Structure formats: structure tokens, C-alpha cells
Amino acid sequence: MYIKKITQILRKLEIITYASVRRTSDWWQNVSLGPPDPILGLTEAYNLNKHPKKMNIGVGGYKDDEGKPYVLPCVREAEAIIAGKKMDKDYAPIQGIAEFNEQSAKLAFGGESYVIRNSLNVTVQAVSGTGALRLGGAFLKNFFPGSKIIYLPSLTWLNHVPVFKHSGLDIKTYKYYDPETRTLDFCGLMEDIGNMPENSVILFHPIAHNPTGVDPTREQWVEISHAVKRKRLLVFFDMAYQGFVTGDLDADAASVRLFIDECHHILLAQTYSKVMGLYGERIGAFTVITGSEEEAGRVLSQLKILIRAMYANPPLHGARIATEILKSEKLTKQWTDELKGMAQRIISIRQKLKQGLEREGSTRNWDHVISQRGMFCFTGLNPEQVKKLTEDFHIYLNTNGRISIAAVGSNNVDYLAHAIHQVTK
């Protein structure tokens, strides 16, 4: 009592600090300072920069032509409908809102798909794409009877590695992108699949590969499907950009549907971050394709146990928005029109960037700026050139040279072309 009183007086006089009193509990002394996130850390640096021409083209978020965040009008309409319904705030079921899960499966596989007609899909709501991948990782770690190795394309979305490591899986890579030709290394990919041990897991980006924007052709997907089948590999599709490439939801899901038609029992992660612009709502879905309705029931029961332990129940709002859009023919039509608008703006910025580089007098081949698909352009800039872009031109992007075309506007595309030419000439 007496000591406590003295301590209080000393602290008031600032003679001893709180930390020195608690020295006995210095548990975190050995925690080292972690590096900033390779993608989101860029935004922190960008925010500190006061240059009027600064650009943040590292993070994959769609902006309008003036560089402002874009909320899709169909999302605003869905929100107005939801607000009018005065819905409750009760917990969602562990596996999420049933109607949302049904609509998400239909979106991916098509309403008439045999997996849906025969209840072979287990589709649960997930905390966006990242959460879907993490849940999938946990499911594989706990229940996949094959190897605990997941093969990722070389290159891939930077977060794939920590997400699957955190799930307890081992990571290996397969050849995917050829930096020389800036195209798919199809021979390397097929060779690597041929060398994988049977019953391994392989991850594919079904459309708009991140970061390279390079996708297999339909014919190549067919060959990949056959090779995968020969090796009895489990395919995990990470579909983050359905509709973002062509504005056509069915066309952009073609690779996933091909694998379903060829009777692969795939895993699928979906996200509405990019395609509905619902980034901060954290809304996505995770699907396991099973062999029978009875097997589906068992898989669902285990997914619910995993979800319960990870975050208990998913959030409501994003799922309600996506459901309103997907279940209404009118809103779905509006959504796809808006998707097409976004896809077209990205294509036009690609063209303007290439033209700008040519106008600047660049003699390099920039065809890949146009041929790559989706939100990103994998420029081929090396880390040194990226550093110069940031230091000399206040343009922030990841050291791997990936730029988010969706964050460039008509008012700064020429500045970007000028800067890229300056660091590459």
C-alpha cells in the first residue's frame, strides 16, 4: 500500500515512467520490427509525399478517370434497397447468407451447371478473396489426404505466399511467366506439372493473372486440364476478376467452367472486391466441389467448424449488397454494363500509355502493355528503374514493376509515359 502510494507520487513527478515500473513484464522486447507490406506500404509512403503530380499505381484498386475511388451506381442502388428493408443485425449463419452463397455459385459455374443441379458444391461466405484462400488453406491443411504442398505460379499475387504459409502449407512454384518473351511459359508450365507428385494442390488464376496479366488460351487450358487429371492434382482456382476483362461474366469464367465440365473436383475462391468495387466490405465466397450430396454435407460441417474457430460468423452488409445485385435481373444488367465501362476504360488507358511511350520516342517494344489483360500491367521495369520512378517522378509502384492501370487517368497517363521513358531510355 505504502509502496503503491510512493510510486504514484513519483510517477506524478515523472521521476519514474510507467515502463520502468512494469520492467518485470517486458514480454515483447524481442519482437523485431517487421517490414511494411510490399503493396499497402506504398500507400503510406505516397500519402506522405506532397508533390502535385504524385501517383499511386501500386495498389490494385479501380479509380475513375479523375483518379477518385469509384462506387458502382448498382451498389448504391442495392444499398438503398437494403436501407429500405430495415433489416436486423443478427448474426449471419456460420456459413453465411444462404441466398448469397447460392448466387455466388451460380455466378461462377452458371445457373444450369450440373454441380449446382446435383448439390455437389459447398459454397460458403468468406471474408473476401483473402479470407476464402485462408479458409481453403485451413481446409487443405486439415483434410486433404494428399501432400501439404501447394504449387503457385511463378509469379503470383504477393499475398498468396503468406496466406498459405500461415495456413500451414508448404509452398512450391511452377513455371508460368517468361520474362524474356513477356508471355506464358506454356512448355515450362506443362513440364512442371508433369514433374509434380500425384495428389498435390495447384493454384491457378482463372482470368486476369495477377501480376502479369498473362492468361492461357482456351486450347492451353484444355491441355492443362488433361495434364492435371493425369497427375490427379487438386486445382484451387483464385477468381478475383470475373467480368473485369471483357465485361462478360460467362466468358471470364470459362476456364473454371471447363474444369467443372471435365469433372475436376476443384476448390474456388471468389471475391467481390474488384468486380463490384466492394474492397472494404470484405465479401467473397469459398467453394469445394464434392462427389456427392452426402459428401457435400460432411465437407460443409467441417468448414463450419473451421469458420467458427477463425471468425465465428461472416459480416452482413457486403453479402446483402452482392445478393441484391445478383438476384435482380435489372441490377445484374446494370452491373455488367458498369463492369464493361470499367473494362473499357482500362483498355483505353493501356492504349494511351503505349501511344504516349511511342510519342516520347521510346524504341522499346511495349506491345505487352496492350496484350496483357485485367487491372494490371506487368511493365518489365526492373527494381532500379522503379526506384527512379519513385524518387524522380513521385510515382509509387511495387519493385516487381507491376502497375495498376485501373488507377491511371487520362489526365496523368502522359506523365506516366514520360516518366517510364525517362527511366528506360
Ligand code: PMP
Ligand atoms: N487473389 C488475387 C489474385 C487478387 O488479386 C486479390 C486482390 N488483390 C485477392 C485474391 C484478394 O483480394 P481481397 O481479399 O481484397 O478480396
